[in-house]
Amino acid sequence: MLWDHVIKNGYLYTGNGFEKGHLYIKDGKIAAISQDELAGEAAEVTDGEGLYVCPGFMDTHIHSRDPGPTYKEDFYYSTQAAAAGGITTVFEMPNTNPPINNVENFEKQKKNLAAKAHVDFAIWGICLGDANREDIVPLHHAGVIGFKFFWGYAINKETYQLMYNYKDGDEGVIPPLSDGEVYSIFREVQKTGQILAIHAENNQIIQRLTEEVEASGKRDYEALLQGRPNLAEEMTIQSGIALAKNLGTRLHILHVSTGEGVKLIRQAQADGYTNITSETCPHYLFLSNEDYERVGPQMKVYPPIKYKKDQEELWRGIQDGTVTVVCSDHAPHTEEEKDGSLWDIPAGMCGVETLAPLLLNAVSEEKISLVDACKLLSENPARQYGIYPQKGSLQVGTDADITIVDMKKKHTIKREELHSKSKVTAYDQTPITGMPVATIVRGTKVMENGQIISQPIGRIVVPGGNERDGSSFQLRSIGDL
Numbered sequence: 248m249l250w251d252h253v254i255k256n257g258y259l260y261t262g263n264g265f266e267k268g269h270l271y272i273k274d275g276k277i278a279a280i281s282q283d284e285l286a287g288e289a290a291e292v293t294d295g296e297g298l299y300v301c302p303g304f305m306d307t308h309i310h311s312r313d314p315g316p317t318y319k320e321d322f323y324y325s326t327q328a329a330a331a332g333g334i335t336t337v338f339e340m341p342n343t344n345p346p347i348n349n350v351e352n353f354e355k356q357k358k359n360l361a362a363k364a365h366v367d368f369a370i371w372g373i374c375l376g377d378a379n380r381e382d383i384v385p386l387h388h389a390g391v392i393g394f395k396f397f398w399g400y401a402i403n404k405e406t407y408q409l410m411y412n413y414k415d416g417d418e419g420v421i422p423p424l425s426d427g428e429v430y431s432i433f434r435e436v437q438k439t440g441q442i443l444a445i446h447a448e449n450n451q452i453i454q455r456l457t458e459e460v461e462a463s464g465k466r467d468y469e470a471l472l473q474g475r476p477n478l479a480e481e482m483t484i485q486s487g488i489a490l491a492k493n494l495g496t497r498l499h500i501l502h503v504s505t506g507e508g509v510k511l512i513r514q515a516q517a518d519g520y521t522n523i524t525s526e527t528c529p530h531y532l533f534l535s536n537e538d539y540e541r542v543g544p545q546m547k548v549y550p551p552i553k554y555k556k557d558q559e560e561l562w563r564g565i566q567d568g569t570v571t572v573v574c575s576d577h578a579p580h581t582e583e584e585k586d587g588s589l590w591d592i593p594a595g596m597c598g599v600e601t602l603a604p605l606l607l608n609a610v611s612e613e614k615i616s617l618v619d620a621c622k623l624l625s626e627n628p629a630r631q632y633g634i635y636p637q638k639g640s641l642q643v644g645t646d647a648d649i650t651i652v653d654m655k656k657k658h659t660i661k662r663e664e665l666h667s668k669s670k671v672t673a674y675d676q677t678p679i680t681g682m683p684v685a686t687i688v689r690g691t692k693v694m695e696n697g698q699i700i701s702q703p704i705g706r707i708v709v710p711g712g713n714e715r716d717g718s719s720f721q722l723r724s725i726g727d728l
Contacts, residue, residue: 248287250278251690257295257651260302260621260641270300272647275689280643291692293685295651299617302639303335303648303688304603304624307632308501308526308574310595314359315344320579320668323363325599326705328577328666330365330693332600333683335648336638336708337366338392338574341373346407348373349382350389357707364705366688367648369632371395374443375402376428378421380435387439390709392632393499394436394443398483399423399450411549411593414454423450430490437496441710442524442632444499447483447508448475448550466590468539475551481507488515491523499631500525502576504550506560513569524631526572527561529598529605534558534673544585546673548576549594562614571627575602579669596671601660605674607652607681617654625650633710651685658682666699 252272258265259280271279271289279285311325322339329337339360341347347356347370356370369392374383383394401413402421410420424432436443457474465473484500488511491498500512503525515523534546535555546552564570578595585592606620615623629639636642641649658679662670686694693701 248285250287250289252291252293252647252687252692253289254293254295254300254649254651255284257298257300259300260618262626262640264618265299270641270649272690275647275691277641277643277645277647280641293651297653297655298684299652299654300641301621301650301652302625302641303646303686304333304650304683305336305338305628305638306334306575306577306599306602307338307572307628308340308528309337309577309599310340310342311577312579313343313363318668319581319584321363322360323365323703324666324668325577326363326365326368326703327699328597328600330686330688330699331666331697333603333650333652333686333694334599335366335650335686335688336368337599338369338371338632341371341395342397342409344406344408346373346375347371347386347391348375348379348407350385353386353389353391361705361707363703365693365699365701365703366686367638367705367708369634369708371444374432374436375407376421376424376432378402378407380431383435384438387441390707391441392708392710393441394439395446395501396429396432396443397446398429398487399448399453400446413450426486429486433490433494433496437494440497442497442499444501445483445487446501447480447487449479449482452476452479452482466588468536468589471547471551471589472536472553475549477505477507477553477557480505480550481511484508484511488512488520488523492520495522497522498524502531502550503527503561503564503570504531504553504557506557509560509564509569513564513567516569524572525564525570526574527564527570528574528576529602530596530673531561532558532573532609533605538673542673544587544589544592545596545671547585547589547592547594548578548596565615565619565623571623571631573602573606573623574628575599579667580671581669582671585671596673597665597667597669598672600665600667601672601674603650603683604658604660604679604681605677607654607683608679611654611680617652634708638708647687647690649685649687650683651687652681653684654681656680656682656684
């Protein structure tokens, strides 16, 4: 047997721990796993001594601005950054220009991204209410990974782009959707059996309180939080949970930022509503309002980073399983755009490259275990979005997507070393212990020791395997190879 790649003597993820062994790759798949060396030669050998061999990490929430304002970022750069950070699969958000609001735009986006992808990728579909209600089921059949609804945002009537600073009376826009239209979105997505993911902020609360704060003349970070309070997220999550309970929709709460949100989701799950899930992001786990004086406007994101009490509840949510996914919400802007008044600059920053290192550092600090990190970054999202075990596992016959981790490796995040077009990050000069040292996508090593060593090879991932692309996914034993 000629193996394409053998990883020897590594600690291999088993789902509930790690066991020392050898992993063999053939034709982009995991061909064998053994504690004893198997006969045959290998085209490539990686010495895994002292290293942890993890199922390929994923980032389920990135905005690459492609197509759109690609002067900020594009998919070539964002997936290069992903690979550099140990990520083997990304989920691209649908608020591009044009948005992924119908099958035609989805098919165009598949071609656009495939030519630039250093890692595998999935594509979200967008929900715009009645404007694309009849496109939801066709998008499901076409292969979107799930559906996103930007709750509370107005929409440009001509381009269907989101309006981030909408005010009552603005012309040429579809105002934030009524509760009736939101009900229809939940009902339509429920027909597909796929996830409906929501950006949970109540626009009416934000508009009224922002007007009051602006009238007061306050412009500091606390004023920003007064204008976008915890209540705005809490109210929207409450509404979403009520609709999901009534209609049976698979509801996923994106970038949870408040303790109140965690408690609502925990209670719904305790009541037996397993169709309700949630995620959070590193900036909510590792930053709070207390960091603004040190970090500055770089850390402005929506929903905004809240208080220590929220951070603590989010960690409790991770530890008890209320929050099952950690992702980056990678949303770059240029240095010039982020250099200004807190109230005028856009929300968002780079995150895909620092996602895994920050979580691995949390392992070193004993906030979570390495098994927890593998579940949060790989197994849980793969199961949740219907791509397990093709992704998110180290099983024979599955895609050889692997992140190799050195838990002893020390590193300092430096903005100038990031692989994104934009270098805007809240984590510049953050010390890290525990780093991805190799990223392998379907058997091809894309990153080694922080350096990109491969051209774009990424392919689209769809729920249920690659049947829609004509290649059947099937588990195989060693004897079948």
